[in-house]
Amino acid sequence: MRKRVHEIMGLPPEFHEDGAPEYTPLPDEFNRFSPASAEEVGASSRLRKMMLLLAAAGLSVLGFLSPVKGKTAEAAQEPIPAAAAPAFATATPSKTAIIASTPAPEQEPDAEVMFYVTSSVFHGQVRLTSPERTVAVRVQIRFGSIPDPALTYVFTPEDIAAGEYILESFDYSEFYLSHQEAFEAETGNIVPCLEVTLTYRDEQGQEQTLIRRENPQPEDWVNLSYDAPDEDMSWFFDSSYPDCFVARVYDSAQEAISFTMDPAQELRYGDVFVSISVDGRVLVTEEAYLEVSEQTYTSEGGPLTLRTFMYVIPRPADFPEHGRAHFTVIQHLVHYDTTLSRQWDYTY
Numbered sequence: 001m002r003k004r005v006h007e008i009m010g011l012p013p014e015f016h017e018d019g020a021p022e023y024t025p026l027p028d029e030f031n032r033f034s035p036a037s038a039e040e041v042g043a044s045s046r047l048r049k050m051m052l053l054l055a056a057a058g059l060s061v062l063g064f065l066s067p068v069k070g071k072t073a074e075a076a077q078e079p080i081p082a083a084a085a086p087a088f089a090t091a092t093p094s095k096t097a098i099i100a101s102t103p104a105p106e107q108e109p110d111a112e113v114m115f116y117v118t119s120s121v122f123h124g125q126v127r128l129t130s131p132e133r134t135v136a137v138r139v140q141i142r143f144g145s146i147p148d149p150a151l152t153y154v155f156t157p158e159d160i161a162a163g164e165y166i167l168e169s170f171d172y173s174e175f176y177l178s179h180q181e182a183f184e185a186e187t188g189n190i191v192p193c194l195e196v197t198l199t200y201r202d203e204q205g206q207e208q209t210l211i212r213r214e215n216p217q218p219e220d221w222v223n224l225s226y227d228a229p230d231e232d233m234s235w236f237f238d239s240s241y242p243d244c245f246v247a248r249v250y251d252s253a254q255e256a257i258s259f260t261m262d263p264a265q266e267l268r269y270g271d272v273f274v275s276i277s278v279d280g281r282v283l284v285t286e287e288a289y290l291e292v293s294e295q296t297y298t299s300e301g302g303p304l305t306l307r308t309f310m311y312v313i314p315r316p317a318d319f320p321e322h323g324r325a326h327f328t329v330i331q332h333l334v335h336y337d338t339t340l341s342r343q344w345d346y347t348y
Helices: 002-009 047-056 157-162 173-178 180-185
Strands: 111-118 121-128 134-143 151-154 164-170 192-201 207-214 222-227 244-252 272-278 289-299 302-314 324-332 339-347
Touching (some): 157 164
Antiparallel strands (some): 134 151, 272 324
């Protein structure tokens, strides 16, 4: 049954942590319920295989097959500049003048919705523009015409006061298993939709309701690990860089990704910041370099080119050969003007 689920849904098989103990623990390559701060755990299979399965499943509508830059699908991949200070012309009136200003009408309350997928795990965020006028908020994840929602969350009064809700991670494997017949009865592409129902008070105090829906946007998953000098990991990573820390992004639709270890550098859409420290000492080197490999596939929509980015960070001679490193990865999302920050400990 599980094999059938993975074949239909395009989900990568999970790596079992109780594998052969002689291997170094593998990284959480597929982001299976990875918390914001946690030890990386293992996973197997190839993202390339998963991307082809997703393409075969018809998920190209999500943007997997074409890079989309910017805050939305229409926005360009450019940093948002600070607004220039407005210039005011001054004049001395010949007589006292009364200048009447008409305030702009107050914008009705709304919900800003983000919904994106890294590997097979979905993440979301809902931000309220006017919490003080918000009465109720319901968040649901729905699939096609299947009547049952895969997830339902109702804002608490504390959520409304805070003005946001964050969906850390969501995997729909269990929902699929319990609704398999309904999924197989669906026609066309079956993609999840994050639906937000907002009830608010208008300027007259009357309750109004609006619905916002967002389809998931594909985002890269950044893996950071260490290639031991006495162990060839090319069988798993397709590459091996002995005695180096390596940040890898597999099968990305982006044409280029900028990596940095400088915390002061501005991150543009799709850029990645990497930090490695042991016992409070931050790894600093000018020897880091980027390698890129690409593979072109044949798909229904034409040739499909995916790239794997490998940001290689050689371990300096005076940096601990072994230890418990603290990793920090911050990436500016491709489709939204926000950053995703992750921290975890890694024994190497």
